[in-house]
Structure formats: C-alpha cells, structure tokens
Amino acid sequence: MIDFGTVGSMTGTKKMLVVVALTVLAAAGCTSAAQKQAATETAWVGSWAVAAQSGGRTFDKQTVRQIVHTSAGGSTARIRLTNVFGSAPLTLANVHLALSKGDAAADASTSTAVTFGGEPRVTMAAGASIESDPIAFDVPASADLAISAYLPDASQATTQHSFANRHNYVASGDQTTNATLDGAQTVDSYFFLAGLDVENAAAEGTLVALGASITDGFDSGFGANKRWPDLLSRRFSAAGRTVGVVNAGISGNKLLKDGAGESVQKRFERDVLSQPGVKWVILSDAAINDLGDDRPTGDQLITALRAVIQQSHDAGVQIFCSTLTPFKGTNYWSTQGESGREAVNAFLRGASSGCDGVIDLDAATHDPDNPATYLPAYDSGDHLHPNDAGMQAIADAVDLSLFR
Numbered sequence: 001m002i003d004f005g006t007v008g009s010m011t012g013t014k015k016m017l018v019v020v021a022l023t024v025l026a027a028a029g030c031t032s033a034a035q036k037q038a039a040t041e042t043a044w045v046g047s048w049a050v051a052a053q054s055g056g057r058t059f060d061k062q063t064v065r066q067i068v069h070t071s072a073g074g075s076t077a078r079i080r081l082t083n084v085f086g087s088a089p090l091t092l093a094n095v096h097l098a099l100s101k102g103d104a105a106a107d108a109s110t111s112t113a114v115t116f117g118g119e120p121r122v123t124m125a126a127g128a129s130i131e132s133d134p135i136a137f138d139v140p141a142s143a144d145l146a147i148s149a150y151l152p153d154a155s156q157a158t159t160q161h162s163f164a165n166r167h168n169y170v171a172s173g174d175q176t177t178n179a180t181l182d183g184a185q186t187v188d189s190y191f192f193l194a195g196l197d198v199e200n201a202a203a204e205g206t207l208v209a210l211g212a213s214i215t216d217g218f219d220s221g222f223g224a225n226k227r228w229p230d231l232l233s234r235r236f237s238a239a240g241r242t243v244g245v246v247n248a249g250i251s252g253n254k255l256l257k258d259g260a261g262e263s264v265q266k267r268f269e270r271d272v273l274s275q276p277g278v279k280w281v282i283l284s285d286a287a288i289n290d291l292g293d294d295r296p297t298g299d300q301l302i303t304a305l306r307a308v309i310q311q312s313h314d315a316g317v318q319i320f321c322s323t324l325t326p327f328k329g330t331n332y333w334s335t336q337g338e339s340g341r342e343a344v345n346a347f348l349r350g351a352s353s354g355c356d357g358v359i360d361l362d363a364a365t366h367d368p369d370n371p372a373t374y375l376p377a378y379d380s381g382d383h384l385h386p387n388d389a390g391m392q393a394i395a396d397a398v399d400l401s402l403f404r
C-alpha cells in the first residue's frame with residue numbers, strides 16, 4: 001500500500017514521482033512550472049474535473065461509483081484524487097475505471113484496475129492530492145465513464161464537489177468490479193475525485209472554465225451533460241479539434257469571499273494552474289454572487305479581476321473574460337448590484353482590462369428590450385440561471401479561434 005502520510009518529506013523525489021506518473025500535491029494543490037511543462041510535453045490534458053469543496057460525507061466499508069463525462073479522448077488515462085480539505089488520512093482500495101452503461105451500471109468488459117505506485121490501495125494524508133499511475137484505457141470523447149472505489153475504513157468528512165447535477169452511487173461492501181451495484185443509494189455530489197486526464201498526441205491543451213453556478217450547470221438538464229463547458233467541448237470536437245475542457249465552476253462561489261467553496265482568487269492556483277496541459281482559462285460568472293449578496297462596488301471587483309488576470313499571465317496561461325449575465329428578477333438583485341455589473345462589464349470590454357479576449361455572455365443572453373434581464377427563451381425561470389437553450393447560447397458565443 002502507498003502511504004502519503006509523509007507527503008511533506010517527499011520534496012526531493014519529485015522528478016522520480018513524475019517518471020512513475022505519481023505526483024503528490026501540496027494541500028494548496030500547487031504544481032511547479034517543471035511539472036506543468038512535463039504534462040505538456042507528454043500531451044496530457046484534462047478531460048474532466050471538478051473543483052474541490054469542504055464538508056463531504058463520511059464513508060465506511062462502502063463502494064462509491066461516480067460517473068464522469070469526458071471532453072477530450074485519449075489512449076491512456078489517469079485519475080486524480082484529493083483529500084485537500086480532509087482532516088484525517090483517507091484510504092481507497094480497488095479503484096476501477098470502466099465505461100458507464102447508464103445509471104449505476106458499468107461495462108464489466110472494460111473494467112480496469114487503477115494503481116498508485118503499482119499498488120491497488122492508497123492512503124492520502126489530510127491536505128494531500130494524488131495522481132494514479134497511467135491506465136491503458138481507450139477513453140472516448142464526450143462519453144460517460146464510471147470510476148469505482150472502495151473505502152475500507154471509517155472516514156472523516158471527505159473533500160467533495162457539492163453539486164454534481166447527476167446521480168452518483170454508494171453501496172455497501174466492495175462492489176468495485178460489479179457490473180451493477182446491489183442496494184445502491186444515489187448521491188448528487190462528487191467525493192474525493194478531482195479529475196480524469198488523458199494522453200493524446202493530438203491534444204492542443206486544456207481549457208478551464210472557472211466560475212460559479214452558471215458554469216457548474218445549475219438548472220441545466222439533470223444528468224444531460226448540457227452545462228455550457230460540456231457544449232463548448234462538443235463544438236471543439238465538431239470542428240475537428242482535440243481540446244480538454246474542464247469545469248471549475250462551484251455553485252454559489254464568489255470572486256472576493258469564501259463561502260460556497262474558496263473564493264476564485266484563493267482557488268485559482270489549485271483549480272486552474274494545476275490542471276495538466278493548461279493553456280487557457282475562461283473567467284466567468286462568480287462575481288454575480290458577490291453583487292447579489294455583498295454588493296461590493298464595481299471598483300472592488302475590478303481590482304480583484306485585475307489580480308486574477310495578472311496571476312494567469314504570470315503562469316503563462318491565457319485568460320478570456322466573460323461579461324456578467326443579467327440577474328434582474330432574482331430576490332438579490334438591486335440597483336447597486338446592477339451598477340456594479342455594468343461597471344465590471346464595461347471594464348472587461350475595454351482595451352485596458354488585460355484579458356486576452358472577451359466573451360460577451362451578457363450580449364448573448366440578455367433581452368434587448370430589457371437588458372438587465374434574460375431573454376425569456378434563455379431564462380430557466382429563476383432569472384439568474386440559463387436553461388438548456390441559454391447554456392447553448394453561451395457555448396455558441398465562444399469564438400473557437402481564440403484558443404490557439
């Protein structure tokens with residue numbers, strides 16, 4: 001069994017760990033420039049990811065089967081696990097990767113064991129994150145995969161992504177290799193799972209969608225994979241391009257303050273810069289929650305946006321900024337919040353923003369006759385989140401030629 005309880009003492013062995021494709025990340029999820037360069041050289045890109053939050057449930061002698069929807073495909077895969085918000089070590093055993101057959105069913109003929117340093121069992125220290133060994137597995141683009149793991153010991157609260165917008169499954173005992181799970185219960189979050197990467201020589205790089213509930217797909221079709229990053233990934237595929245599109249949205253997230261997850265400013269290093277092969281980020285909707293709840297001035301938000309833009313450029317990652325979509329009609333809309341939204345959008349559209357490009361989601365979704373509101377055809381009904389048609393309008397507003 002690989003034990004990451006002494007993660008702090010492993011600094012001197014980073015090069016060896018990269019060679020065996022088993023990287024131990026610090027609690028902040030940071031990767032060095034050398035690690036990012038190595039990921040690019042070996043054509044690893046993120047195919048699926050979620051952003052980490054605290055407060056996940058506990059497990060004890062249970063199998064967790066989680067369904068992930070890929071963007072780019074590849075001939076080799078690896079799984080990233082996280083205990084970044086854990087307060088105690090977390091042990092997983094008998095992790096398996098398979099094609100999903102819908103609901104809790106996995107295609108047993110494709111079930112493949114996942115190892116960590118050659119071992120089927122791994123323990124992550126509190127605050128640690130890990131990558132599996134490379135897995136010989138043909139990962140299709142835009143497909144559902146099932147990742148099953150057994151937790152043999154009673155855990156403390158796990159790291160989670162609270163809003164999965166689909167069902168995942170928990171069952172008693174070790175059922176990781178079962179095609180179906182006996183007595184499975186549904187859960188609507190992800191636990192201890194950070195990402196799925198693929199190796200593909202044709203891959204151009206990883207694009208990270210960073211935002212809040214609109215990016216996270218809130219109010220898009222449940223289990224339908226119609227979040228705008230999913231739809232954007234399909235546009236790349238239809239254009240004959242291999243781009244990993246990963247979703248770092250957190251419902252309720254903010255730009256300035258922690259709340260539903262750490263703030264965008266605080267989590268940018270972990271959720272964007274640590275992604276393998278990252279070349280681009282779209283900075284999207286988180287500031288809407290600041291405007292609705294805390295009502296900072298436009299200048300306060302612009303100062304924070306400038307800092308995030310600079311952080312991205314310092315890491316050599318292009319950042320594309322999306323204007324903020326309308327939210328009049330919600331119970332937290334105010335004239336002050338609307339003034340802040342207009343100020344932020346004017347800044348982002350201006351030549352001095354520092355953004356490498358602007359994606360005008362406000363223009364793509366607002367009602368021309370009432371620009372502070374959604375076009376009715378795109379409104380989910382809560383006046384804050386787009387429906388599936390609105391998600392498609394957002395994806396269609398992204399100019400693919402920006403990403404070169």
